[in-house]
Amino acid sequence: MPTPVHHTSHKVVVIGGGYAGTVAANRLRIRDDVDITLVNPRPTFVDRIRLHQFMAGTGEATVDYGTLLGEGIHLVVDSATCIDTAARTIRLASGRTLAYDYVVYAVGSTGEISSSVPGAAEFAVSIAELESAQRLRATLDDLRPDAPVTVVGAGLTGIETAAELAEQGRRVTLVCGGILAPSVSAPARRSVASWLSRHGVAVLEADVVTEVRPDAVVFADGSVRASALTIWAAGFGVPELASASRLRTDELGRLLTDETLTSVDDDRIVAAGDAAAPSGQPLRMSCQAAAPLGAQAADTVLSRIAGTEPAVINLAFVGSCISLGRRAGVRQFARKDDTSMNVYFGGRIGGAYKELTCKLGVLKIRREARKPGSLPWAKGGPRPEQPASGTPAVPPPAVGGPKTPVS
Template sequence: MKIVVAGAGYAGTLAANRLAKKVPEAEITVINPRPEFVERVRLHQQIAGTGEVTTPLAEMLRAGVRSRLATVGKIGDGSVVLDTGESVDFDHLVLAVGSTVSPLPGTVAVGTWEGAERARTALADLPPGATVTVIGTGATGIETAAEVAEARPDLRVRLVGSRLAAAFSDGARRRVRAGLERLKVSVLEDSVTEVLRGEGERGADKILLRSDPDGPLHADLTLWAVLGSIPDLAGRSGLAVDDRGRALVDPYLRSVSDPRIFVVGDCAAVPGSRAACQTAGPQGAHAADTLARTIRGREPEPYSMGYFGTGLSLGRRDGVIQLSRRDDSARRQYLAGRSAAVLKEGVTLGAKYGARTATIAWLSGPK
């Protein structure tokens, strides 16, 4: 029995480790373009130099799980073709290639390890008084702006996007804004249409806004913190996808095009889900459980998962936790301050622990 896991993020790593426990006779191979597990929810710490975000895959995968350093170029009939030109056969495949970013030209994307490392280097070279603009007012942008502002109080930090913490309740949004103001992050709710890269070593970027009331903004470093692009692997391989390129799945997280293929994480079109490690872990675990049940000749059970909230860190000592209903809609209640920062750190540690140990629990979905 050959099982291939494409992608070693939260969902893929957890699925591989859980399968190794439940189907010990299987030959499990994890294919990943990096030799490390990357905690994407900590990339803002990598940018600011306030935390480590990578762990060698050898320390994350259970004994007996093989890993190959490569990128899957295409999925065929019972095999995957790698960017090296080699192919790897499978009886079952777990597709967990996650999401990527499509930044505006002239910006540095911070949603990948490579982009975050580039941003870290550029940030370290900025002199006091320089201006950093972060584009994107979702979780990635907010955490990036706050982390940079706290780590480099000598810089001017600006956050630009259409609506600050749009999924939060009004009270939680106000608290996020207050936390950013405490760190002296200026917030501008507007849409960016274009970024013109500055010329020369210290040439300032020109950031064009949709409303453009006072002309373009200027920045010494412009960071792109908008996520959501999906690799086109599933579509290129002939799997059915939605309009965002996510693979369509049945109630058991199997591709509707090929039941040998399970799809989990950001690249899976699961109704009601959003991109988050809170989503990836349960999907990786359920796919592993369903595959194990199938191999043992047992009937699969449909996937069900409910949310409990969304956490934001505002530097190392502040945060906001927006509590939610199981359908992910925001409640009025939220947590804030140091206790929220501690809880967010605990959830982040727990997500990595779950991926490494394959031990995880989650809420069932809304009725």
């Protein structure tokens, strides 16, 4: 009588159910001997690139995990508070602990309201998370249509937020603190500025907010501008789980990894998405980077289970998209190193392209659930000025570090 074969189950816990974490969890199903647990603080997936639509009441930004996750993935609605690398356990806010063989660290990013601006934390509201977007939506419902709204931060998120409200006839001021849309080319910037001007948005490029009041904002020159609602879109932070777990991070708190996305402190922890800092040189926080990094993180874990050498980052950007209300947008093309080219298209075609891009973000996750391994992440060549092997650049010796906003 043949001896039964017992397959060892490899326990992988994915912390974070955003674009990177859901792709990673689905992709890990390539092997049938991997026990996959996804830990996320919310019971539904947040389609963050649609939060400005949700805020304005022009769209929804949540998706049922039942439609996104492949069969066999265990969803735990909870928050991780500490990774105990010695015991290989994860402590959760509920008091529960999860054992692991490998961790995919995909905690994402959060809204970062500057603590150096008096009143900002108390009276401004971030647009970066579902709960704050819900608060904004409720506040807007109670505001008169002609009430002044201020958006602080003129990166892509700030522009999309201002445009969504302006298209509805809101009185919007967009405070840049520098130049409008600094990441796009001059021709694309002029296109964005033209749309905002036609829709009545007051764009203040050189002005800097130095105080936020319940009904106004104050600028560096002492001038005061009425603001019934102040929306903060001036930067992102990351959860402090890595530093709380005594894992080395960059200045913002992103987990330091090598070019295979493996933590420089523990080869059983692999990072993906906004909270990863490969060689101390993280990619731009974006949905565009998150999904491929989630796929690579899963592949790195699968390589370690198989005893093979994981591949290094081979990811190139292709540009960015900006929605301008529901009917227009800008598609900016970029070089592989994410620097913009003087090539873009806008108008209705740009808006349609942006909408297609948003839909693809969720469709790629669903496809990975149906067919693990379907999402490619290798594009172009090795990252410029990065190590060609899995050896990281020399990381700073300190654990954790002060948070600074990302422009």
